[in-house]
Amino acid sequence: EAQVTQNPRYLITVTGKKLTVTCSQNMNHEYMSWYRQDPGLGLRQIYYSMNVEVTDKGDVPEGYKVSRKEKRNFPLILESPSPNQTSLYFCASSQPGQKYYEQYFGPGTRLTVT
Amino acid sequence: KQEVTQIPAALSVPEGENLVLNCSFTDSAIYNLQWFRQDPGKGLTSLLLIQSSQREQTSGRLNASLDKSSGRSTLYIAASQPGDSATYLCALKDSSYKLIFGSGTRLLVRP
Secondary structure: OOOEEEEOOEEEEOOOOOEEEEEEEOOOOOEEEEEEEEOOOEEEEEEEEEEOOEEEEOOOOOOOEEOOOOOOEOOEEEOOOOHHHOEEEEEEEEOOOOHHHOOEEOOOEEEEEO | OOOEEEEOOEEEEEOOOOEEEEEEEOOOOOOEEEEEEEOOOOOEEEEEEEEOOOOEEEEOOEEEEEEOOOOEEEEEEOOOOHHHOEEEEEEEEOOOOOEEEOOOEEEEEEO
């Protein structure tokens, strides 16, 4: 089954404790991205990657890092989480030129930073 | 800067009613527009994608239209069912590598 998976689905952590949210897709998509969803602000892009070793900032990259060492994986790293990073996070993937860039989303990771 | 607006923010209808959800955008230079469904605490499920050169797309009871000149898209749901209750999001892709989302319409279909 074609899908985007994220782990963990739920995470409660404390300020300053480094964490990684994993994202993996099995569709051989070149393009992957991370979004955060906040009440009243909608979904906003954090980082995106056009292919392996190619990443770039989205609209709200502060406090986040990403890496793309393999095509299928695109982890989101919070080096020193703060309470304002409490949010619902989504990973997405798509393939340029395929189905008009239709994007597929993971199930989401709900992060709480205390 | 592209802005996407969805009105109304919430809608409650009785089962069986046909309904229309609205999405408006400020810049007509779009590549495509996607409608998503989001259930509480869940991810986004893609419902329909309309390429910029298309006027509408249909899937089952859903029909999405696109009018770039007026900066509008609508999602028509026929014969609504309680299982249609969810938040519906529209998102458009421009020349950049991201989707720009509206804030969503929360739909409740009452039995």
